[in-house]
Amino acid sequence: MAKAIVEHGLRLPIHRMMMEGTTNKGRFEKPMSSTGSWRWTSDGEIRGTIGYAIHQTASNHATLDLSYTVAGQVMNYAIQLVAEPCRFGGWRWFAFCPHTGRKACKLYLPNGGKRFLSRKAYSLAYRSQCDAAGFDRTCNQRNRILARKLKGDDPQLPLNPQWMRLKTYELWLEVLDGLESEINTALVRRFKLPLHLMPG
Numbered sequence: 001m002a003k004a005i006v007e008h009g010l011r012l013p014i015h016r017m018m019m020e021g022t023t024n025k026g027r028f029e030k031p032m033s034s035t036g037s038w039r040w041t042s043d044g045e046i047r048g049t050i051g052y053a054i055h056q057t058a059s060n061h062a063t064l065d066l067s068y069t070v071a072g073q074v075m076n077y078a079i080q081l082v083a084e085p086c087r088f089g090g091w092r093w094f095a096f097c098p099h100t101g102r103k104a105c106k107l108y109l110p111n112g113g114k115r116f117l118s119r120k121a122y123s124l125a126y127r128s129q130c131d132a133a134g135f136d137r138t139c140n141q142r143n144r145i146l147a148r149k150l151k152g153d154d155p156q157l158p159l160n161p162q163w164m165r166l167k168t169y170e171l172w173l174e175v176l177d178g179l180e181s182e183i184n185t186a187l188v189r190r191f192k193l194p195l196h197l198m199p200g
Contacts, residue, residue, distance in 0.1 A: 009110035009124075010040055010048055011184070013177060014081060018054065018062070018093040032056050040184070060084070064095065070114055077115065079107070088166040097121050142179040145172060 017038060033056070039049040050068035057063070060083040067076050079098060083091040094103040097118035107116035108124060146152050149172055152159045158176060160169045 009108050009113065010116075011109075011180075012038065012095075012107045012116050014064075014095045014105055014107065015093040016177065017052070017064070018081070018083075060091070062093070066116065070109075073114065075114060079116070086166055086169070087160050087162065088164075088169070090166050090170070138179055138182050142176060142183070145176060145179075 033054065035051070035053045037049055037051050040047045050066055052067065053065040055063045055065070062081040062083075064079045064081055065076070066079065067074075069075065077098065080096045081093055082096070082103070083093045086092055092105070094105050095107055096102070097104050097107065097120075098115060099117045099121040102118060102120070104118040104120075106119070108119055108122060109116045110122055110124060113122060143153075146154070146158060149161075150158045150164075150169075151161050158173060160166070
């Protein structure tokens with residue numbers, strides 16, 4: 001049986017959500033709570049939306065409550081988050097996958113799925129692993145950055161090389177996030193994926 005493709009579904013970038021969805025930009029000044037929505041767009045058109053609430057109860061622990069409707073079913077559940085120190089300073093947020101219990105920096109909802117889980121929980125494959133005809137220019141660029149700059153091969157958990165400054169590392173993470181967004185947009189446009197998620 002063919003595996004579902006990572007780029008065909010929706011993804012939640014946990015660290016970015018914490019940085020954009022909290023008034024203290026993910027820093028640990030004091031416990032806080034905030035609510036908001038996260039959306040995916042393609043060519044200026046909204047393809048999916050979810051509602052969320054963040055409850056940060058400690059300096060490095062938080063809960064992410066998700067609320068949305070998929071295939072006519074209302075989904076409401078909580079995901080535990082943890083922040084860990086980066087090698088050269090700063091912190092990065094991770095989620096504990098509700099299915100495997102393992103840490104992940106992104107959670108995914110493929111077509112046909114109900115909950116946002118880790119890539120391993122859904123046994124998702126990257127398009128590069130399934131497309132024998134080759135990979136588009138954006139995917140190749142992402143893979144080159146992972147291999148040459150960050151010395152890794154997993155876009156879900158790019159490592160920080162020992163010699164790289166934190167600021168440089170964070171810049172490369174932003175570039176990778178941008179490239180993944182371009183990949184998702186291109187695939188949604190190409191395959192006209194029916195992503196209809198609305199707030200629950």
